[in-house]
Amino acid sequence: MQKFNFEKEEHPLIEKLTMEARAEALVAGWKGFITVEDFANVDVNRVAIQKIRSRGLIENAAWGVYISPEARAEAGPLYDLALVNAKFPRAVFCLQTAAAFHGITQDVMEEATAFVPRSYGAGPKMGREFTVPIDYIVTRRESVLEKGVEWYEVGGGCAARITTPERTLVDMFRYSTRGTEGNYDALIEAEAYRVCVERCVDLEDRGEFDFDEAYMIAAEFDFMDALINSTADIRHYYTPSPAP
Structure with missing residues (x-):
């Protein structure tokens, strides 16, 4: 329910992007939490995840779970x-x-x-x-x-x-x-x-x-x-x- 529908098959151009660019594209079109498995579904490894994390595009919410700062700010007390x-x-x-x-x-x-x-x-x-x-x-x-x-x-x-x-x-x-x-x-x-x-x-x-x-x-x-x-x-x- 909390995931944006984002599959490689529906976005063929994503395969032509660099791994870091694929990670950015995923985050830009996502709502809520993003797991390591979600990144793996578009062939993004942990190195690329850490690169966009170091740039402030995502935050490490828990083991293997990330979220954008914008989504974090909107999530509220729950x-x-x-x-x-x-x-x-x-x-x-x-x-x-x-x-x-x-x-x-x-x-x-x-x-x-x-x-x-x-x-x-x-x-x-x-x-x-x-x-x-x-x-x-x-x-x-x-x-x-x-x-x-x-x-x-x-x-x-x-x-x-x-x-x-x-x-x-x-x-x-x-x-x-x-x-x-x-x-x-x-x-x-x-x-x-x-x-x-x-x-x-x-x-x-x-x-x-x-x-x-x-x-x-x-x-x-x-x-x-x-x-x-x-x-x-x-x-x-x-x-x-x-x-x-």
Whole structure:
């Protein structure tokens, strides 16, 4: 999603350029992060990459990942999440991180949270210069990494993989003190979960949330009835806030 469509076959003249010129052409037509593999696709090696880096055309964002200064300036506060996904596209930002992104929590998170597949080990290795605190939850279930997950643009052509508002509500319940996932160390407090449900009611009132969709996602994880029962009273007694 965050990559500009740039293939040699569609740009035959690129093969007539020098390697450094090919690197410049790629950067000029690219949006977001550029990986070593992207450069290799147009026959650009690491020597040419370092040459255009020394000229300030790109910055080294992480091991094997680059970005233009212009895209970096436009990426905004979620740049680091998008950077993780540029290198590890199967990571999924979730729970409080997703709730904050969608505006369905009042908590200010001090670290990000992401689901990752077991193939990533204990968590993606980003290099020693990457110091953003991220709590990785390793999972074996494909549905955890795919169901109710979307790419969201965060500026500068960069994108992060984040759970949808409906999936976020499901996870906030699963990992709350009212839910069923007792193996997670940092449980979501009941009050934080209640606020999440109330703000989802606000979003539904504006046509930006679908509780039925959330319940269908919960069914994927075998606790649809539990989520319905958990949200019923909150939805019944809460009056939606006026639209901002």
